[in-house]
Amino acid sequence: xxxxxxxxxxxxxxxxxxxxxxxxxxxxxxxxxxxxxxxxxxxxxxxxxxxxxxxxxxxxxxxxxxxxxxxxxxxxxxxxxxxxxxxxxxxxxxxxxxxxxxxxxxxxxxxxxxxxxxxxxxxxxxxxxxxxxxxxxxxxxxxxxxxxxxxxxxxxxxxxxxxxxxxxxxxxxxxxxxxxxxxxxxxxxxxxxxxxxxxxxxxxxxxxxxxxxxxxxxxxxxxxxxxxxxxxxxxxxxxxxxxxxxxxxxxxxxxxxxxxxxxxxxxxxxxxxxxxxxxxxxxxxxxxxxxxxxxxxxxxxxxxxxxxxxxxxxxxxxxxxxxxxxxxxxxxxxxxxxxxxxxxxxxxxxxxxxxxxxxxxxxxxxxxxxxxxxxxxxxxxxxxxxxxxxxxxxxxxxxxxxxxxxxxxxxxxxxxxxxxxxxxxxxxxxxxxxxxxxxxxxxxxxxxxxxxxxxxxxxxxxxxxxxxxxxxxxxxxxxxxxxxxxxxxxxxxxxxxxxxxxxxxxxxxxxxxxxxxxxxxxxxxxxxxxxxxxxxxxxxxxxxxxxxxxxxxxxxxxxxxxxxxxxxxxxxxxxxxxxxxxxxxxxxxxxxxxxxxxxxx
Amino acid sequence: xxxxxxxxxxxxxxxxxxxxxxxxxxxxxxxxxxxxxxxxxxxxxxxxxxxxxxxxxxxxxxxxxxxxxxxxxxxxxxxxxxxxxxxxxxxxxxxxxxxxxxxxxxxxxxxxxxxxxxxxxxxxxxxxxxxxxxxxxxxxxxxxxxxxxxxxxxxxxxxxxxxxxxxx
Numbered sequence: 018x019x020x021x022x023x024x025x026x027x028x029x030x031x032x033x034x035x036x037x038x039x040x041x042x043x044x045x046x047x048x049x050x051x052x053x054x055x056x057x058x059x060x061x062x063x064x065x066x067x068x069x070x071x072x073x074x075x076x077x078x079x080x081x082x083x084x085x086x087x088x089x090x091x092x093x094x095x096x097x098x099x100x101x102x103x104x105x106x107x108x109x110x111x112x113x114x115x116x117x118x119x120x121x122x123x124x125x126x127x128x129x130x131x132x133x134x135x136x137x138x139x140x141x142x143x144x145x146x147x148x149x150x151x152x153x154x155x156x157x158x159x160x161x162x163x164x165x166x167x168x169x170x171x172x173x174x175x176x177x178x179x180x181x182x183x184x185x186x187x188x189x190x191x192x193x194x195x196x197x198x199x200x201x202x203x204x205x206x207x208x209x210x211x212x213x214x215x216x217x218x219x220x221x222x223x224x225x226x227x228x229x230x231x232x233x234x235x236x237x238x239x240x241x242x243x244x245x246x247x248x249x250x251x252x253x254x255x256x257x258x259x260x261x262x263x264x265x266x267x268x269x270x271x272x273x274x275x276x277x278x279x280x281x282x283x284x285x286x287x288x289x290x291x292x293x294x295x296x297x298x299x300x301x302x303x304x305x306x307x308x309x310x311x312x313x314x315x316x317x318x319x320x321x322x323x324x325x326x327x328x329x330x331x332x333x334x335x336x337x338x339x340x341x342x343x344x345x346x347x348x349x350x351x352x353x354x355x356x357x358x359x360x361x362x363x364x365x366x367x368x369x370x371x372x373x374x375x376x377x378x379x380x381x382x383x384x385x386x387x388x389x390x391x392x393x394x395x396x397x398x399x400x401x402x403x404x405x406x407x408x409x410x411x412x413x414x415x416x417x418x419x420x421x422x423x424x425x426x427x428x429x430x431x432x433x434x435x436x437x438x439x440x441x442x443x444x445x446x447x448x449x450x451x452x453x454x455x456x457x458x459x460x461x462x463x464x465x466x467x468x469x470x471x472x473x474x475x476x477x478x479x480x481x482x483x484x485x486x487x488x489x490x491x492x493x494x495x496x497x498x499x500x501x502x503x504x505x506x507x508x509x510x511x512x513x514x515x516x517x518x519x520x521x522x523x524x525x526x527x528x529x530x531x532x533x534x535x536x537x538x539x540x541x542x543x544x545x546x547x548x549x550x551x552x553x554x555x556x557x558x559x560x561x562x563x564x565x566x567x568x569x570x571x572x573x574x575x576x577x578x579x580x581x582x583x584x585x586x587x588x589x590x591x592x593x594x595x596x597x598x599x600x601x602x603x604x605x606x607x608x609x610x611x612x613x614x615x616x617x618x
Numbered sequence: 619x620x621x622x623x624x625x626x627x628x629x630x631x632x633x634x635x636x637x638x639x640x641x642x643x644x645x646x647x648x649x650x651x652x653x654x655x656x657x658x659x660x661x662x663x664x665x666x667x668x669x670x671x672x673x674x675x676x677x678x679x680x681x682x683x684x685x686x687x688x689x690x691x692x693x694x695x696x697x698x699x700x701x702x703x704x705x706x707x708x709x710x711x712x713x714x715x716x717x718x719x720x721x722x723x724x725x726x727x728x729x730x731x732x733x734x735x736x737x738x739x740x741x742x743x744x745x746x747x748x749x750x751x752x753x754x755x756x757x758x759x760x761x762x763x764x765x766x767x768x769x770x771x772x773x774x775x776x777x778x779x780x781x782x783x784x785x786x
Contacts, residue, residue: 018655041658126658149652149676182678183641183653258677266681334681352682358697361628363664396662472659579663595725595734 019150019179020045021053022186023089023117026157027061028053030113031192032087034062034079036072038444039473040091041126042180043119047089048474051486057191063485065476068409068444069094073101073116080114080170081207082198085161089117092133093408097445099136102170106140107217108206109168112196113161116142116172119180122304122331126177128391128408130329132306137172138282141221143228144172146254146281146303150184156279159233167224176304178255178331225283234280236288241273245345247297249274251309253281256302256332263338273345284312293317300325300344304332319344365396367580368552368598370543371465374436374512375402376576376606378463381522382432388415390446392438393472394465399577403436410445412437417449417458424459432526433460439495440470440478447498454503454536459529461522462538466495467545475547499538506537513543515605546598557599558614562590565611576606619649620673621752622680626699627691629661632738635766636689637668639742642761643753644672654678667699672752687750689741691724708750712741720748722784728777736777743781755782 024046027035037047047063054061062079066072069090076088088098095102095118102116118133137144145160147153153175160171205213228234236251250273252260257277264270274296278284281303292299293315301310301320310320319325326332326340342349365372375397378387389395389403390412397403405415416435423430437446442464450462470476477483482492499507506528512518518541525537544551560580568588572581580597581590590612601614623640627633637653644651649672656666669680685702693713703709709719714726724740739762746755762774 044657125656126660149678178654178678181655181657183638183651183655184678185645185651255677259679261676263681266684334677334679338681354701356698356701358694360665360698361663361692361694363629363660363662366630366662393659393662396659595729 018045019153019175019182019184021049022150022154022184023157023173023175024049025053025186025188026154027087027115028057028059029189029191030158030161031085031194032061032115032161033084033196034076035087035089036064036066036075037089038066038069038072038094039440039470039476040094041473042121042177043089043091043094043117044473044476045180046117046119047485048476055486059191059193065485067479069098070101073098073105076114077101077105077110080110080112082112082200084112084196084198085194086112086114087117087157088114089119091127092118092120092131093128094118095133095136097409102136102142103140105170106142107214107221108209109221110164110170111168111201113164114170115157115160115164116170118172118174120174120176120305122176130305130331132304132308133172133174134281134308135306137174138308141225142170142172143225143280144174144282145279146174147179147279148253148255148258148277150179150182151186152279153179154186163228163231167228169221169224174254176255226286228280229283229286231280231285235285236276236278239271239275239277241271241275244272245274247295248299248345249276249292249296250300250302251276251278251292251313252302253278253309254304256304256337259332259334259337260302260341263334263341267338267341267347269345278309281309282312284309289313298344300340302326302332302337302340305329362399363396364399364577364579365393366546366598367578367596368546368600369393370467370512370541370546371397372400372576372578373515373543373600373602374463374465374518374541375400376602377512377515377518377522378402378434378436379575381519382434382526385432385434386419388412388419388433388435390437390441392441392470394436394438397436400575409441410437410449413446413449413453413462416460416462417453417456420458420460430459432529434522435460435462436465437462438471439464439466439468439480440476442495443479443493447502450499450502450504450536450538458536459534460536461525461529462536464495464499464538464540466540466542469545469548471545471547475545495540499540504536504538506535507540508538509540509542511543512541513600513602515602546600552598555600557617558601559617560592560597560599560601560603561613561615562592563611563613565609566590566607567609567611569608571608572603572606572612576603578603619752620675621687622685623670623672623687623689623751624680624685624699624702625668625670625689625691626695627666627738628695629656629663629666631691632735633666633668633691636738636742637670639758639761639765640670640751640753642765643757644670646757646761647753649752650674652676652678665695665698669702687745689745690719691738691741708745708748710741710745710748710750712737720744720750722781724781727780727784731773731777731780733773733777736773739774739777740781740784743778744785745781747782747785
């Protein structure tokens with residue numbers, strides 16, 4: 018997998034510290050690092066940091082100590098790390114620092130389809146754009162060498178189609194740099210106050226100007242045969258790979274000039290003048306924003322800005338084929354029939370405790386407002402128990418904001434129930450909770466604690482007491498944290514017990530509305546059902562639907578367990594034995610008591 | 619040698635395992651290979667698709683109308699992903715009811731075996747035995763033995779062989 022290839026690239030390039038926070042499509046990079054380092058006998062510190070900003074700063078200090086470092090994240094993670102990212106361009110690095118920001122054109126599994134190359138351009142940090150797992154792996158070393166030559170962080174920007182592509186890649190002997198940690202104090206640089214920054218900015222501009230002349234990064238030309246005089250295609254990343262395959266399929270490969278750009282920012286200065294001098298019609302193909310197009314800017318240049326290429330969305334072979342046909346004035350090929358069926362939407366797993374918690378919340382407060390957050394539990398929107406999903410930690414601040422909106426307007430405040438996962442709480446929930454408590458907001462916060470980062474592949478949280486490499490560590494307890502945030506109402510409960518959970522929610526609501534009320538926190542504790550051991554350890558009931566089922570659909574529409582189906586013939590609910598986990602929660606859901614749990618073995 | 623394969627299913631059905639096995643098979647045969655997978659939210663029971671391109675390709679995606687083989691773990695996905703198939707593509711579907719494709723009730727067979735999650739390997743065995751794939755039955759068996767978790771080895775092999783046997 019592309020992510021594993023980059024992880025191997027980090028090990029081969031002599032990186033001694035890699036930090037990350039999980040997020041699709043970047044999660045498997047750091048996940049693969051400890052194992053690959055161990056296999057190669059390399060001493061390397063790999064960590065799941067509490068968030069991307071922390072990951073970035075940790076890697077940065079390792080680099081300031083002269084050692085090669087890496088930080089990886091998904092594109093919106095870079096938003097969280099943007100503060101250290103921007104400043105590190107000015108102050109620079111010592112040991113090479115590669116920033117892997119994985120983009121998600123489409124998007125497939127993200128809040129935006131923002132282009133991290135644009136962020137790199139904004140920060141004045143060079144960025145490499147691989148078109149395949151093999152290139153991504155090779156570019157790790159390239160990035161670190163460039164980083165050390167100019168003492169500047171270098172971004173490597175793969176996209177989903179590189180991260181989650183598999184390809185055979187060559188392996189090389191890991192470099193053993195044997196560098197000691199050495200931090201040279203230099204307050205004018207490492208503590209740069211405004212008086213130094215103008216000079217540091219001048220130096221940064223000079224570095225970028227010099228990098229824009231690096232021969233190594235002059236775009237690679239696959240020349241045409243004059244079938245299309247004065248015309249060229251310029252592509253980077255996976256758009257180049259798709260374009261290559263399409264041209265081959267259309268019998269146009271090596272008939273039109275095709276440039277592959279590996280370093281889209283800064284674009285090679287001589288390349289820009291060469292293009293302007295030699296071509297009358299230029300098509301730029303890149304994901305997702307017009308980064309190269311803007312640097313090439315000129316009347317002959319077409320791309321996203323000129324609407325020759327759609328302004329949004331992934332550049333799939335389908336999209337690119339139409340763009341190429343139009344640009345090269347070719348007759349359009351017969352287009353494929355659009356899909357006739359609807360894709361199946363994802364849902365919480367059968368037996369997931371989040372479903373139980375959401376069901377209880379929505380049933381208890383049918384008029385409530387439910388801000389939520391980023392994770393598996395965003396799927397609570399299928400249950401009508403998630404009204405907002407913005408960015409990491411936002412649910413808690415939004416709950417406080419909703420409270421203020423209604424309270425200040427002098428209106429009856431509806432019950433506000435924010436939900437957040439345990440990993441997200443550690444990531445960005447803590448400052449939001451301190452703020453809400455201090456400013457006397459009144460809402461219920463349900464922390465959905467399944468003891469893992471489930472959505473991205475079960476990375477451990479600080480409460481788990483396990484490091485990325487699988488070593489034991491002292492856990493940081495959620496309850497301690499919540500209390501330290503100033504919360505005075507804190508209860509833990511297993512949401513499987515729906516009646517108990519409902520009465521707890523009612524108690525929390527009374528607290529919120531009491532004379533001395535505030536933020537009420539309930540930790541909904543139940544291990545992730547995908548945790549094999551946990552699943553084995555919990556009782557599994559044999560669930561049966563009796564003849565009393567009226568086919569009212571309440572359990573199907575409002576509980577949405579994938580193990581419950583409606584038998585069209587009898588118009589009664591049936592249990593899908595292959596999917597049912599035997600959790601027994603649905604017993605509490607049926608309004609006529611037609612679902613029964615029987616003891617098995 | 620060029621072959622383009624799509625594996626279509628629902629999150630949790632094991633489309634990724636089939637993708638990995640097919641990629642390993644290509645590597646074992648010294649063929650170039652590129653795959654593309656669905657990760658993230660859709661893995662929670664949503665529609666997923668993997669693409670496997672064997673041969674000298676550079677991009678991991680298959681354009682519409684270009685796939686030589688389709689492995690469908692869910693019948694209802696046929697409507698969603700059929701557009702990727704060539705007109706004469708070999709199409710293998712996990713379905714108790716026949717259609718304009720080669721069907722096998724992989725789910726039913728897996729349930730009988732007592733391993734509902736192994737339907738993916740039953741479908742793979744079926745397709746390999748019908749000679750729909752660039753690689754043969756024996757190589758696949760070796761890879762299931764070597765590359766998949768040892769504690770499910772016997773179940774996986776049994777499922778795969780069940781699919782092979784059903785191919786007749």
